Amino acid sequence: MPSVMLKKNSEGKLVFYVPKKDLEEVAESIEFDSPERWGGEVLLSDGSKYYFEPIAPPDFPITLRAKRVDSGE
């Protein structure tokens, strides 16, 4: 359950940062990204997946807890 720092970059894409892992990736897709609900599975550009409990759209930048979704490797 890493803490993930999320922010929007200049192109409006979501940037994913895990401090302890020096992981800095752009999110490719987000399961729920509507005005009512935000979260679910997030696919990063390096192929790894994380899961966020769906919540009301947060105010970025923000730190949230995520679950690592096993890619079955």
Next chain:
Amino acid sequence: MAALTREETEALIQEVLEIYPEQAKKDRAKHLAVNDQSLEKSNKCITSNRKSQPGVMTIRGCAYAGSKGVVWGPIKDMIHISHGPVGCGQYSRAGRRNYYVGTTGVNTFGTMNFTSDFTEKDIVFGGDKKLAKIMNEIEELFPLNKGISIQSECPIGLIGDDIEAVAKKANKEIGKPVVPVRCEGFRGVSQSLGHHIANDAIRDWVLENRDGDDSFPTTPYDVAVIGDYNIGGDAWASRTLLEEMGLRVVAQWSGDGTIAEIEKTPKVKLNLIHCYRSMNYIARHMEEKYKIPWIEYNFFGPTKIAESLRRIASHFDETIQAGAERVIAKYQAEYDAVIAKYKPRLQGKRVMLYIGGLRPRHVIGAYEDLGMEVVGTGYEFGHNDDYDRTIKEIGNATLIYDDVTGYEFEEFVKRVQPDLIGSGIKEKYIFQKMGIPFRQMHSWDYSGPYHGYDGFAIFARDMDMTLNNPCWKQVKAPWKTEPANSEAVKAVA
């Protein structure tokens, strides 16, 4: 010598690794790589921020060095107690050339060493009482100090002293910020964790001090310069450029910086990060908590300076954008003259770098402006995200080495035969004795500043006077010179 091809570089790495035992070879192989610009992410080719192998000569420092030496030390109006035995503070005292203005010992304390001087007794019975006592002494002897930080050395963590409790109590008594920093040297694999711990201490103990206090008048053009440690005056050379383009520099972190500046930083509009490795943590924190955006910039060499000034200006309105163009135009004649003078003398020279956490990629632009080529680079304590940023800066087939060992570095240099090496004091004399020109790139070899347009002129001059120094022709012993010469000598005899 021509540049090595990809295959040659890979073969060189294999050859150098040959000497290690199986296990060590496997581990070190992950830290050596040949650059491939097509890669998006560095973790495909290089591993970093791992524990050094026992038995090799690493050039890294410790967490205490990262906190006391790098982040906290340059905050000039605070007193930084090296809490523990006397050596850590004494042997690192005033070594970093982070310049400041002020009267040392009266209102600034940058080059002084304050220590709790632990002895056996303190290890056995604990040092909390002593710490409380020396803080009172400090208040009495140096009443103009603006705060105290407690920089833990290894024993503090080992014996379990409660420095936080002492700090809280002292804070109430003396009414100034007292910051305990848990930067014991054994934490982490290098000084890098010390930077992180120091950032967290600023976050927890300093940054919130003026929350809800709006008495500080702000302007729309307030910025903070973060991660410029004013080595040889670097931060001053940077600050003038920012001010000339119309920005107001509220805080300098932490070269020539004060605690008041740090407390005011949450009021700025944009954080400018020079040393990403040591200060990105706090920038990210401020982005989240105070919604202050941050950008990385690079003030080495005119190409990167212009790029950075324009990028900084793009976060502000037209007056600043016009200001950036004005600054670039104003200095153009100056830096064109520098390039015209030194480029012919330095063109085509090959440089190998091995520095800390930022300069292995940041200074590349400055060398390229002078027509030089970086043929090898590496970080002492960089992380993955540093290498991500490096891949695009250097050419394909360039050698990359992470936490290079003394042996590897020497062997690489012997084979690559660069014209100049840029690294630190511990490497300097080895390579000079090998007959290779060397510049210290941590302390600017007692020169500087190297940032900004003014700094670039000094940088170019220094590289020229080192590289083209006639002494390098005298290094070889006379009996080892060309055979043609010895024939001549024989003939004379």
